[in-house]
Amino acid sequence: MxxxxxxxxxxxxxxxxxxxxxxxxxxxxxxxxxxxxxxxxxxxxxxxxxxxxxxxxxxxxxxxxxxxxxxxxxxxxxxxxxxxxxxxxxxxxxxxxxxxxxxxxxxxxxVPPVDPAIVRKVEATIAGLDADDRARLMAARDPAMAERLEVPDTQRVVRALSVLEATGRSLAAFLDAPQxxxxxxxxxxxxxxAPDRTRLRARIRQRFEAMMEGEAIEEVRALNALGLDQSLPAMKAIGVPEITAMLAGDRTREEVIEKASIATGQYAKRQETWFRNRMAxxxxxxxxx
Structure with a gap:
């Protein structure tokens, strides 16, 4: 392996x-x-x-x-x-x-599968909450998981609260079981x-520019034509919201490249943090x- x-x-x-x-x-x-x-x-x-x-x-x-x-x-x-x-x-x-x-x-x-309807319900519950509000909600609803979440980002909070709603048990109880x-x-x-960060950021921008010259715009058109729920992971892929806004006339091509490149760089930083802390x-x- x-x-x-x-x-x-x-x-x-x-x-x-x-x-x-x-x-x-x-x-x-x-x-x-x-x-x-x-x-x-x-x-x-x-x-x-x-x-x-x-x-x-x-x-x-x-x-x-x-x-x-x-x-x-x-x-x-x-x-x-x-x-x-x-x-x-x-x-x-x-x-x-x-x-x-x-x-x-x-x-x-x-972890038992969770009904998508429950996930949507939880997503609606936390919509509009900032990080502090999400932290307080987690502390009140699921203190065991709240202690484990260094950053109460939306995805992890939705996951924890959805499992709690569906099973009546904290996600922490499942995580503590032998694996x-x-x-x-x-x-x-x-x-x-672990590439040099400056060189990596340059590669990220160059790659996204090449994506825009390629089939990225056509891909987003095809994706949007499916009429999918905007909360789905594929709809949140970096570049999809930005190109969608461009197709609607709300953003220029250069703005798309700039914003998507920045978002990708921020994602790369989060990845690097994970690798450094969890795969030392x-x-x-x-x-x-």
Whole structure:
């Protein structure tokens, strides 16, 4: 097993393909946005030439109308490992979602599925609340989980309160149950790409400019034509709201590039923080050197 994590635009795809070609291995997507179809360009999924360069799995196989969880991804990985990937000489997990790698190497709590109607109800309840308000709500409703949330961001608060509403139990109770990992971290090669931040930001802007020159605008048109719930993860992908505003005449092309590049840089910073705090014992390399 080879695990390659890193912030967006850091070169994970290229390194994974290089490894797969050298070993005859296969690549498994470990990025929560690259699971969705329609948005190939905006989520930086491998292009046709890259997909043909080595066997790829779990890319673009989920419709954007679905909410795809870490648990669902882990179940898909288990299915692959029991089938097509069982004889691969090397299995390369590559992506930027830290929680996916944590689930692989530490296991994932078995949390019962939550009715989407409950999720929507909770989303409506916290809509308009700022971070302090969300923290107070969590402390009142679920103090055990409130202590675990360093930052009460909307996604984590919705998850915690939805589980509480659906099961009557704190998410903390499920998280504390014994968990079995798929990958033994001691026997896996674990790599975090840690490029120079200034160079990474330049790459992020250049890549988004190339996306705009490519099919990004057409992808957003196709996505919006589906008439999906705006709260779905695919609808919140960086670039989708910005390009949607441009198509409505509310934003210029340059404004889209500027805002999306800044948003992507902020996302990369959050990824880097996760890798630094939660994956401190992984080997770090600068792929841009």
């Amino acid at each position: 080879v695990l390659i994590a890193g912030p967006t635009a850091s070169g994970k795809t290229g390194l994974a393909i290089e490894r797969a070609q050298r070993s005859g291995g296969v690549i498994v997507n470990s990025d929560s946005m690259q699971v969705y179809d329609v948005l190939r360009v905006l989520t930086a999924r491998p292009d046709a030439a890259e997909m043909a360069a080595a066997p790829h799995h779990l890319f673009g196989f989920v419709p954007p109308s679905q909410r795809f969880s870490t648990g669902a991804w882990l179940a898909a990985v288990r299915e692959k490992l029991a089938g097509k990937l069982s004889d691969a000489p090397e299995i390369i997990f590559a992506g930027g979602t830290g929680l996916y790698f944590e689930a692989l190497t530490q296991g994932l709590a078995e 079995t990992p798929i990958v033994d971290p001691a026997s896996a090669e674990r790599i975090v790409l 014992d992984w080997r770090r390399i600068d792929p841009l050197e």
